[in-house]
Amino acid sequence: MTVVEQVPLFTVGQDLRSGLGDPATMPGAGLSVMDLFAGAGGLSEGFRQAGAHVLAGSDVDPDACATYRVNFPQAMCINGDIRQDEVREQVLNAGENLDILVGGPPCQAFSQVRNHSRLIDDPRNSLYREFVAMIGKMRPRAFVMENVPGMAQMGVLEQVVTDLALEGEYSVLPQVLDAADFGVPQTRKRIIFIGIHRQLSISPPRLIGTGAVNALNLIRTTEGYSVQARGENAATLLQRLMDAHDLSVVSAAQAISDLRGMKAGRRGEEVSFSKLPEAESAYQKLMRGESAGMLKNVSLPRVNEDTALRLREIPPGGNHKDLPERFLERYISGKKWGPSNGSGKLGRRHYYAYRRLHPEMWAWTLNTKADSVYHYDAPRSLSVREFARMQSFPDHFVFTTDERKGSLPGRIDGGAAHSRYRQVGNAVPPLLAAAIARAVCAAVKPASTGVSRNV
Structure with a gap:
């Protein structure tokens, strides 16, 4: 087993869109990737940053899919339910010469730990079953599957490793990683299965x-909150x-302080x-890269008067527990x-809403x-662009929707x-994905000499 120690992946001011040094020397150079259940393309972006060629999502x-097409114009984007024969066929055709398959299939049921049924047989896990089937049909040199850390529970983990190994055809290693340990200004635990x-x-x-x-956490003090x-x-x-x-290691302010002048209720989508x-900060320079022209996704929701009043009572890093009784x-207002809820008080669901970032600490897991x-300084929420910064999407990455209505x-x-x-x-988070991609590609490429695709 190769151990890959995390070091900063990129350099200050580097353009994550168009060149991370000599393409021929990058870990992913010459390797192709397909992303199933791709969403906007976080995994694809990480593998692209590692130098791999993204074939399709x-x-x-x-x-x-509209977002994916905008940001990966050279890749095929297949929109549809992979459980349908037509969509499945498109995916298989697009992955005909595939090196690495990646994806995060929804896996909803963990009840098999109690009732001894197989994870892959539960009808609620049909998309997970499709991912395993695609590995068997495409037979890539390697694959990466990400999922919620709950999948690491006893009984489930062993079943998933067994499923993905395809009766010994693949060597599979599961590991729980936290994005904040890989230069992302947000704690986000994911379980990653790497198969070779x-x-x-x-x-x-x-x-x-x-x-x-x-090693680091936020603690309450008499003056507010501080990093311990x-x-x-x-x-x-x-x-x-x-x-x-x-x-x-990156804090919230290092991620978004250059965007602090944005006002709640801002309607413009670009600046x-x-x-x-x-x-x-170095992180802001990395996210900007060589970007010029317009920064997009910067509109902001309105904040009602009650919310603004409460936020002014919550210190940076705090939550509803810091609110005075009234x-x-x-x-x-x-x-x-x-x-x-009829009680005259805030309901339980409100408790999760009144949370403010701390400028000197990374964010909790954003939903x-x-x-x-909410912002650590201004009484407002974050824009989509600030969300993207907290997730480590570079500024050139634009989020959009399908133009069709309804x-x-x-x-x-x-x-x-x-x-x-x-x-x-x-x-x-793309920076987490890039760390995974560089490790996988660096392992696979030297070992692939003389080995045909779809082994």
Whole structure:
């Protein structure tokens, strides 16, 4: 087993879109990738940054596919349910000369731990079953499957490894990784299964991150919240976190401080880079790259008066527990808005909404809604672009929706704005994906000499 230690993947000011050095020397050079259940393309973006050629992506959501097409114009985008014969055939044809298959199939049922049924046989896991079947039909040199860390529970993990191994044809290594340990300004745990075809005679690589997630945490003090370091190397990691020139451990302010001038309710979807302040951190320079012209996805939701009043009472890094008693009333300005539970108090679901970033710490795991996080300085939520920064999508990566109106097969209700937040929130952070991609490609390429595709 190859152990890959995490170091900063890229350099300050590098353009993640168009050249990360000599293409011929990049780990993914000459390797092709297909992304199933691709969503907006977080995994695809990571493999592209590693130098691999993205052949195609597939997803059922037409809005996610619209984003994928904009950002991967050279790749085929297959929109549809992979359980349908026509879509399955398109995927197989697109992956005819595939080196690496990647994807994050939804896997909804873990009940087999209790009832001893097979994970792959549960009808709720039909998309997971399709991913396993595609490995068997395409027989790539390697594959990467990502999923929720709950899949690491006892009983489930062994079943998944067995399924993916295809009766010993692949060597499979599962590992739980946290994006914040790989230069992403957000904690997001994912379980990653890396499979390498036995014919290559190598073991799947194991990735080792910075260890910042276990060494640093946010604590409540009399003055508010501050970052605490604990354990071996913690002081060094704290120093790296506080260093705006360090790309290995990144805070919320280092990710989005250059966009702080945006106002709640902003309707414009783009702003000229010339009107923004200079990048204030190495991370911002990396996300900007050589971008010029217009920065997109910068509109902001309105914030009602009650929400603004509460946010002013919550310190950076805080949540509803920091609110004085009178701010727990359902309506505090006298204006009625949203549903009420009849108690006159905030409901439990509101507790998850009133959370503010801390400028010196990375974000918690963002979900798919704009009100899952509020700015550390201004009483507002984040724009889609700021969500994207927290997920490590570079600024040239644009989120959009299918131009067709109304209900479409695979479209999730909620409107265009919510779709963009959902696309970002559901994605694999590209910097995490790039770390995985570089490790997999670096292992596969030397071992592939003389081995045909679709081994």
